[in-house]
Amino acid sequence: MYRKKQHSTDFLFSFLLLITFALFALVLAGTGALVYQNSIESLDENYTSRTAVSYVAEKVRQYNSEGLVSLSEVEGIPALRLSSDADADTATCTYIYFYEESLCELLVRAETTPQAAMGTPLVELSDFTIEQAGELLRVTAVSPDGEEMSLLIHPVNAENQTV
16 A cells, blocks of 8 residues: 655645634634724714704604793703693603703603602713704703714794694
8 A cells, every 4th residue: 555655844834824814814803893893882972962862853843833842940950841732631741851961851740840860861971951042942962972963953833834
C-alpha cells in the first residue's frame, strides 16, 4: 500500500486559513454589534422627544370640539387640560404635564382636584413645556440626551372642523 507523505506546509497553510477565517468572523461580528448599538442609541434618542410631542398632538386632535382643550395647572405645574364632552355625571378631564423628569397623564372626574403625584409617567424627559402661541399650542420636549423637539398644534374648533 502506498502512503502519501504529509508536508508541514500543507498543515501550516490549512491552519493559517482557519485562523484567518476565525479572525474575519470575529471582526465582522464586532462591527455588526457596533452598528446595532449605534442604531439602538439613535432610536432611543428620537423615541423620547418625538414620542412625547406626537402623543400630545394626537391627544389634542382627539378632543376636537370648541373649548375642550385649554391650558391649566396641576398643583402649580403648567398642564394641558382636555375636557370630555359628556354630561355632568360622567364628565372627565385629562391632564398632561411634566412632573419628576417624566411626561405624565392624569385622568380624573371633572369635579376632582388633580394631584401631580397621581399621574401616570409616559416617557422620561429632561424638560417639557406647553404654551399658548396665538391660536396655536407650542409643545416642546427635551430628551434626557438633550435633543429638543418642538411642534405647533392648532386645536380644532367647531368653526373650522372638517367632516
